[in-house]
Amino acid sequence: KNQVEQSPQSLIILEGKNCTLQCNYTVSPFSNLRWYKQDTGRGPVSLTIMTFSENTKSNGRYTATLDADTKQSSLHITASQLSDSASYICVVSAPGGYQKVTFGIGTKLQVIP
Amino acid sequence: DTEVTQTPKHLVMGMTNKKSLKCEQHMGHRAMYWYKQKAKKPPELMFVYSYEKLSINESVPSRFSPECPNSSLLNLHLHALQPEDSALYLCASSQDSLQNTFYEQYFGPGTRLTVT
Numbered sequence: 001k002n003q004v005e006q007s008p009q010s011l012i013i014l015e016g017k018n019c020t021l022q023c024n025y026t027v028s029p030f031s032n033l034r035w036y037k038q039d040t041g042r043g044p045v046s047l048t049i050m051t052f053s054e055n056t057k058s059n060g061r062y063t064a065t066l067d068a069d070t071k072q073s074s075l076h077i078t079a080s081q082l083s084d085s086a087s088y089i090c091v092v093s094a095p096g097g098y099q100k101v102t103f104g105i106g107t108k109l110q111v112i113p
Numbered sequence: 114d115t116e117v118t119q120t121p122k123h124l125v126m127g128m129t130n131k132k133s134l135k136c137e138q139h140m141g142h143r144a145m146y147w148y149k150q151k152a153k154k155p156p157e158l159m160f161v162y163s164y165e166k167l168s169i170n171e172s173v174p175s176r177f178s179p180e181c182p183n184s185s186l187l188n189l190h191l192h193a194l195q196p197e198d199s200a201l202y203l204c205a206s207s208q209d210s211l212q213n214t215f216y217e218q219y220f221g222p223g224t225r226l227t228v229t
Binding site: 031032041042043044045046049051089093097098099100101103104105106 | 117144146153154155156158161169171201203204205207213214215217218220221222223225
């Protein structure tokens, strides 16, 4: 069964600090991996998407990495802001459309002043 | 405009009620989706419409009935729901091919449903 595991489950950091969220997956074959940000009570918003051949992708203060050999990804947030408080969800797709997508449970990040 | 709108934001209904959730997008997307998300769980795919035709039903109970009146609108009709159906219902859309997850899904804010 395809699985996506994220760690930590929750994280509290001080405003201005950096943090790294982890995602390990067993999805095979692999098409792409997305990181989403989901504010409480809102729909997820895509931050980055990476394919097999991409090692790193940035979107502002968000930088995602992918090691397709070890099936691991990370999301690094630089100089955190209060608005970064949200759940961050790792989503891995196998070929074949959105019915082949596996969502992780997410990491709940809280940035405090 | 990259917005997916959903109404209502909150809905409380009894187990004998009939209600509908609505979703709208004006990005010209031809694939639309319904997801169910329980607290502290990832979204679960329910239905997929591609070019206004139902292409995927993930074994959803018949008390949930989707409808796609046109390429911009997606409805979810609810009837005789159970308390365990209480959840956040998310609508999403993507540009085109059902087979291509490289097209980003745009999610609406969701409808928070409570079944009493």
